[in-house]
Amino acid sequence: MLSNKKLRMSRQRKAILEALNDLHCHPTADEVYEMVRRKVPHISLGTVYRNLEILTSSGVIRKVQLGGAQMRFDDCRDEHYHIRCLRCDRVDDLPLDPLNLSEEILSAQTGYKIVGHCLEFIGVCPRCQDEEGGDEAA
Numbered sequence: 123m124l125s126n127k128k129l130r131m132s133r134q135r136k137a138i139l140e141a142l143n144d145l146h147c148h149p150t151a152d153e154v155y156e157m158v159r160r161k162v163p164h165i166s167l168g169t170v171y172r173n174l175e176i177l178t179s180s181g182v183i184r185k186v187q188l189g190g191a192q193m194r195f196d197d198c199r200d201e202h203y204h205i206r207c208l209r210c211d212r213v214d215d216l217p218l219d220p221l222n223l224s225e226e227i228l229s230a231q232t233g234y235k236i237v238g239h240c241l242e243f244i245g246v247c248p249r250c251q252d253e254e255g256g257d258e259a260a
């Protein structure tokens with residue numbers, strides 16, 4: 123195998139990016155692994171983790187830090203917000219423009235050097251609502 127110091131698009135890495143594209147809804151590393159394994163049968167979970175880290179630190183993908191238990195990955199690099207289902211833990215993008223917060227002012231007020239922000243909405247996704255039955259039994 124090639125071991126180049128620069129970020130090369132190895133077969134494994136390409137398969138990981140394709141999996142992220144196919145999975146859409148912010149997969150966990152384990153979900154990416156399951157998907158990649160169909161194309162690259164001998165890949166290890168460690169390799170997938172390592173490549174996800176490399177892709178994240180080189181800015182190709184983003185890590186999504188949400189209230190859910192697991193770290194998720196996102197192939198959309200633009201600032202955007204997420205909505206998470208409380209029942210099945212699925213995560214979708216919100217069609218909402220980034221808030222125009224003045225990080226300078228907040229920085230001055232808190233003394234923090236602000237590097238970004240995240241905003242998470244929580245709810246029940248359409249599929250889980252269906253499973254509950256259409257009528258509100260409350």
Ligand SMILES: [Zn+2]
Binds near residue numbers: 211212246248250
């Ligand atoms: Zn759900």
Ligand SMILES: [Zn+2]
Binds near residue numbers: 196203215
């Ligand atoms: Zn997203």
